Amino acid sequence: MKFRFSQRFYILFVIALTLVGCAKDGVNGLDGRDGSNGVDGNDGSDGLNSLINTIIEQPGENCANGGFLLEAGQDDNGNGELDANEVDTSEYLCNGDTSGLPYLTYVSLISQSGTDDPESSILENTLDLNITWTREAQGMYVGDLDKTIDISKTVIFYTTPTTHTGVRGEIVGDNQVRIELQNGINAFADNFSNLSFELREYE
Numbered sequence: 100m101k102f103r104f105s106q107r108f109y110i111l112f113v114i115a116l117t118l119v120g121c122a123k124d125g126v127n128g129l130d131g132r133d134g135s136n137g138v139d140g141n142d143g144s145d146g147l148n149s150l151i152n153t154i155i156e157q158p159g160e161n162c163a164n165g166g167f168l169l170e171a172g173q174d175d176n177g178n179g180e181l182d183a184n185e186v187d188t189s190e191y192l193c194n195g196d197t198s199g200l201p202y203l204t205y206v207s208l209i210s211q212s213g214t215d216d217p218e219s220s221i222l223e224n225t226l227d228l229n230i231t232w233t234r235e236a237q238g239m240y241v242g243d244l245d246k247t248i249d250i251s252k253t254v255i256f257y258t259t260p261t262t263h264t265g266v267r268g269e270i271v272g273d274n275q276v277r278i279e280l281q282n283g284i285n286a287f288a289d290n291f292s293n294l295s296f297e298l299r300e301y302e
Contacts (some may be wrong), residue, residue: 150174150181151176151270153254162193171251179269188251192301202301205230209278210292211240219296226300230276232302238280247273248300261290270298 128148142213155160174180190220192200205226211217217240239264250270257268257278265281266272282288 138182138212144279146187150185151250151254152181152186153256154277156193161191162196166191166193167254168192169254176230179253192254199236202299203227204300205298207296209296212290214289216240218241222286226298234289236287237289238282242276242278244276246300249273252302253298255298258295260294263288266294268296 118121120214141245150172152168154168154170156166156168158165163169164260168189168191170181170186170189172181172185175185176182203225203262205221206223207219207221207230209217209219209232211232211234214234217278219230219232221282226248227246228248229245231245232240234240246268247260253269254268255276258268259266263280263282267279267281269277271277278296280291280294280295
């Protein structure tokens with residue numbers, strides 16, 4: 100069987116082959132410009148402070164010879180105090196506990212004058228740490244620790260100097276503590292000497 104093609108078909112076929120044979124890739128176009136950076140997101144909210152309450156436990160059912168009740172939790176409402184509904188864990192540390200409660204300690208006497216930062220005289224330091232005190236405002240001082248502590252096992256103790264009516268102390272992080280001294284109701288006051296301060300970390 101023979102196939103016959105028209106002259107017109109033959110010419111179109113030759114032209115098509117010529118075009119295919121001569122086709123070349125075009126030059127790539129220029130890359131488009133990068134889009135502009137998106138808008139930064141909003142800052143996240145500040146984390147919550149962890150607080151510990153140290154409550155004297157009188158001799159009784161919980162501690163035969165008395166001791167301390169430790170309460171720990173986060174300051175959910177941001178009022179600077181560990182409220183009853185914010186307590187996550189609690190533990191009794193009883194005097195003369197036969198099960199044994201070994202601990203490491205940092206004990207010092209703190210003094211402060213005028214607008215100067217408080218200074219410490221270290222009495223005992225089996226925790227092997229140093230605290231640098233800074234006066235933030237009248238009667239308010241923050242202590243930065245040069246190493247971290249386990250705040251779930253650490254208790255803070257302090258005394259009130261005879262020149263003041265009250266002291267408030269707290270562990271505000273694993274490397275920071277705070278004390279506030281008052282001389283009257285909500286009357287924060289500087290100038291004190293020999294404030295006994297202790298951090299006790301139980302093992």
